[in-house]
Amino acid sequence: MIVLRWVVCLLIFKVTVDIVKIYPGYLPPDFTTDFLRGRKSEFFGAYQWAFYPHLIAGPLSILWGMVLLNERIRQRFPRWHSRLGKLQVACILLVVAPSGFWMSLYAQAGLSVKIAFALLAIITGLSTWFGWRAAVRREFEKHRLWMCRSYVLLCSAILLRLIGGAFVIAGIEGEWTYRIAAWVSWLVPLGIFELTRKGFEKRKQISATQ
């Protein structure tokens, strides 16, 4: 289990670094890059004000989330957990979710993609908000649950790139691949999280009554 955790963390870290490596193509905006192609007309409006903050806050929320979810770090440095946690909540609620929502309205691969990203932004924002409220009320079990959910949803950005890469390697192309990835990247991990969580809680209840 520990090995699997390390592998997942390393994978998340590597993909995050790969995401950031593309940034030189965004500053100044190069409209021949994959992502910015065909976006010149909307870019210099409100879009850029969502885009650049999103590019900074997105990777930070992934890295901070990894530190915050580490149980050992939390137990050894509870004050830092609390400080970094507040920063994370602000980063998601004030930047990642609202900018992601705004950008979702301009997603190019059709209405279903716009809806997928918009829903993702709303649910990520809500999970983070509930997690924060639970911490304020000192309901730490609920807090942990909502924050895990929030992180699973943030990691959709990682899975989206992995699914995209897998399609490319398999030689499968077309806008529909992006449509599938936009939904699968957060619905599947969220589904797995909810199912394994319920199983884990059931096992805990059974062993408590024995």
Ligand code: HEM
């Ligand atoms: C869970 C909340 C998030 C939502 C709702 C969201 C939403 C979006 C949307 C709608 C776009 C534009 C997609 C398009 O037009 O096809 C986008 C682009 C982008 N997002 Fe996010 N995002 C989220 C989290 C993240 C995270 C955690 C990262 C960092 C790892 C990230 C990094 C990026 C980058 C770098 C782009 C620019 C395109 C690219 O280089 O691939 N996002 N995001």
